[in-house]
Amino acid sequence: MELHDLQLIARRERERRRRIRIHCCTSSGCLASQGLEIQKRLEAAVAEAGLEGEVEVVGVGCIGSCGQGPMVEIAPEGTLYEYVRPEDAEAIVAAINGGECSVQRGDPLRPFFTRQFPIVRKNAGKIDPERIEEYIAAGGYRSLYRAINEMSPAEVIDEITQSGLRGRGGAGYPTGLKWSTVAKSRGDRKYVVCNGDEGDPGAFMDRSVLESDPHLVLEGMCIAAYAVGADQGYIYVRGEYPFAIQRLQKAINQAKKFGLLGSQIFDSTFDFRVDIRVGAGAFVCGEETALLASIEGRRGQPRPRPPYPAESGLWGKPTLINNVETFANIAAIIEHGPDWYASIGTESSRGTKVFALTGKIHNTGLIEVPMGITLREIVHQLGGGGHSGSEVKAVQTGGPSGGCIPASLFDTPVDYESLARVGSIMGSGGMVVMDNSTNMVELAKFYMEFCKDESCGKCVPCRVGTVQIHHLLDKLTSGKGSPADLDQLRELCQLLRDTSLCGLGQSAPNPVMSTLKYFTEEYERLIER
Amino acid sequence: MATPHPTRDAAAAAGDTRLKILEATMKRNQYRPDALIEVLHKAQEIYGFLSPDLLVRIARSLHLPPSRVYGVATFYHFFSLVPQGAHTCTICLGTACYVRGASELIARAEDVAGIAAGHTTPDGKLSLASVRCIGACGIAPAVVIDGNVTGHMTSDDVAAQVAALLSAPELLGS
Ligand SMILES: Cc1cc2nc3c(=O)[nH]c(=O)nc-3n(C[C@H](O)[C@H](O)[C@H](O)COP(=O)(O)O)c2cc1C
Ligand code: SF4
Ligand code: FES
Ligand code: FES
Numbered sequence: 001m002e003l004h005d006l007q008l009i010a011r012r013e014r015e016r017r018r019r020i021r022i023h024c025c026t027s028s029g030c031l032a033s034q035g036l037e038i039q040k041r042l043e044a045a046v047a048e049a050g051l052e053g054e055v056e057v058v059g060v061g062c063i064g065s066c067g068q069g070p071m072v073e074i075a076p077e078g079t080l081y082e083y084v085r086p087e088d089a090e091a092i093v094a095a096i097n098g099g100e101c102s103v104q105r106g107d108p109l110r111p112f113f114t115r116q117f118p119i120v121r122k123n124a125g126k127i128d129p130e131r132i133e134e135y136i137a138a139g140g141y142r143s144l145y146r147a148i149n150e151m152s153p154a155e156v157i158d159e160i161t162q163s164g165l166r167g168r169g170g171a172g173y174p175t176g177l178k179w180s181t182v183a184k185s186r187g188d189r190k191y192v193v194c195n196g197d198e199g200d201p202g203a204f205m206d207r208s209v210l211e212s213d214p215h216l217v218l219e220g221m222c223i224a225a226y227a228v229g230a231d232q233g234y235i236y237v238r239g240e241y242p243f244a245i246q247r248l249q250k251a252i253n254q255a256k257k258f259g260l261l262g263s264q265i266f267d268s269t270f271d272f273r274v275d276i277r278v279g280a281g282a283f284v285c286g287e288e289t290a291l292l293a294s295i296e297g298r299r300g301q302p303r304p305r306p307p308y309p310a311e312s313g314l315w316g317k318p319t320l321i322n323n324v325e326t327f328a329n330i331a332a333i334i335e336h337g338p339d340w341y342a343s344i345g346t347e348s349s350r351g352t353k354v355f356a357l358t359g360k361i362h363n364t365g366l367i368e369v370p371m372g373i374t375l376r377e378i379v380h381q382l383g384g385g386g387h388s389g390s391e392v393k394a395v396q397t398g399g400p401s402g403g404c405i406p407a408s409l410f411d412t413p414v415d416y417e418s419l420a421r422v423g424s425i426m427g428s429g430g431m432v433v434m435d436n437s438t439n440m441v442e443l444a445k446f447y448m449e450f451c452k453d454e455s456c457g458k459c460v461p462c463r464v465g466t467v468q469i470h471h472l473l474d475k476l477t478s479g480k481g482s483p484a485d486l487d488q489l490r491e492l493c494q495l496l497r498d499t500s501l502c503g504l505g506q507s508a509p510n511p512v513m514s515t516l517k518y519f520t521e522e523y524e525r526l527i528e529r
Numbered sequence: 530m531a532t533p534h535p536t537r538d539a540a541a542a543a544g545d546t547r548l549k550i551l552e553a554t555m556k557r558n559q560y561r562p563d564a565l566i567e568v569l570h571k572a573q574e575i576y577g578f579l580s581p582d583l584l585v586r587i588a589r590s591l592h593l594p595p596s597r598v599y600g601v602a603t604f605y606h607f608f609s610l611v612p613q614g615a616h617t618c619t620i621c622l623g624t625a626c627y628v629r630g631a632s633e634l635i636a637r638a639e640d641v642a643g644i645a646a647g648h649t650t651p652d653g654k655l656s657l658a659s660v661r662c663i664g665a666c667g668i669a670p671a672v673v674i675d676g677n678v679t680g681h682m683t684s685d686d687v688a689a690q691v692a693a694l695l696s697a698p699e700l701l702g703s
Contacts, residue, residue, distance in 0.1 A: 033679075
């Protein structure tokens, strides 16, 4: 494979294309509502109408407005159809030639779409994720070519550092710095690991990226491997995502066949192989040291750091571990340059972030927005406000490790520091919206029950503390609490935060502490009764 | 690690294709101990659950102490050490589904099936389970019935589905 081969594949692919493409979402949300059947019926309708020379039906990744799915888009013109049923296929095809069609239309010019800034989701909903040719035609694998043929590993790391990219898995560690640590670490072998465990219940950004554009993640991992000197990679995906795993495996096989993974990539001396590791349902495995233990076939229990995986990771070798979305930003940075990337977002938080908007919100789905956008803009402009007109009370970011932010603080910009300042975290991108029907103490109890169930039991503060906090919350919600219980709750939360071994225990109190702070009256009301 | 594997002969003798598939998986992974989780996934996929015999067999093949295999199998929620029902109904209790009323769905399902989530009906027809997010949060609340995901579920939908599974005719074979 050479650069002109890539260009040839891209040209052939463009020539093959029909003038009109019917994009049919076949990502998980729409798939669960007969997405495949809709695709089949659309194909049959196109054939029936004798339009095959002009129109093609393409199964694409997530279009974003999953709550309105199944979604179908007519490209390039842009008509969007919502809540599509298989029996709508003929009308949709007829409408291409000006026929009648009563299927509900979505407005592609509403803020939900126009306020987005797609980098990671650039191809999502536009290309068939099961065909590498479409990814290549969209410019794919050219950044990898550039990195290998025109840049030294140190230059690649410099560009990532200059871009200001920070880890999208939650903690926001500077990506370039992590890469350079791994590059400098000594080892006869190094590994690159992609964290696709996506444990936050209520978040599906990584799943969607893997399902909608798997090659983007592979290309990012490959560039990373070249930069740090690794020859083996692992993608750890949750077992709850069988479809993402299947698509990813297909993508790996195709990339191997095209000589873009494996040995002598682009006829260079650089080799890189990638294997999938399937998780088995344990939230704590998202924590990096637990994840590495799980890849080694052991119980996924965290270990104290240092040593950090960058120095001693998989089988004691230097290991780079990044989140799915982090890797999905790499190709764009190499393609457009670090200055371009750094110009998006804020001073401390560069670039964009993908969020999963869920809960009591009008538009549920996936969005990618520049950092620095306010919560208000996300919830009210993109999200369209409360579900069926209800009043939004709070949003929860960061899942079981994050906090609840009340509507009064919705002018807070979305960046790592600002969210931490109001008692939450950026997290991996889950954003659950609550309205007045949500009881915040019950919600805190819900999260604590989750942490209690998911505590790996290795250290006492977390193992025992989560049970005790859950018990106290249970006492409160059943109306048997006393003012002393609230004090004890605060003390226990502080203890967990200060003494737990890993992030799970350290951050488990966040949902409780933030609701106690912003919704004190909901706790007090339970005591007065 | 090309040690002979007694299980291969046993498998051939018993004509047990499931065992052959399991053996093939272990072989493909070169009987490496670090492939344990892959192998357990495969074993559960073909047998439906991980019996004590199966765990011992896997331990022997991968040269691991049985305690280690047992420890891993019990650590991960995905693995089940007891047989599952002929049908499964799994209700998502992730945050997005919870906020959209998933607790009510669970309560209704438990009510109709007469068992608590995490259990199987005495006649072995139905296992009721909960899961923490399957990534279909955009169409919350989501329910998985026999591997198929459905979104926007109401408690009446769940009740009807569970009742249908309970009255479905017996499955033949596995
Ligand atoms: C309890 C716990 C769960 C975590 N879950 C995830 C996860 O699901 N996905 C993820 O990418 N990072 C997760 N992390 C963060 C990882 O430990 C690690 O920081 C991250 O994968 C590094 O990648 P990044 O620098 O690209 O963000 C979790 C951390 C903790 C403490
Ligand atoms: S804090 Fe909790 S999850 Fe983390 S190591 Fe301790 S017990 Fe395990
Ligand atoms: S899954 Fe179809 S639009 Fe998101
Ligand atoms: S919370 Fe139920 S599918 Fe994610």
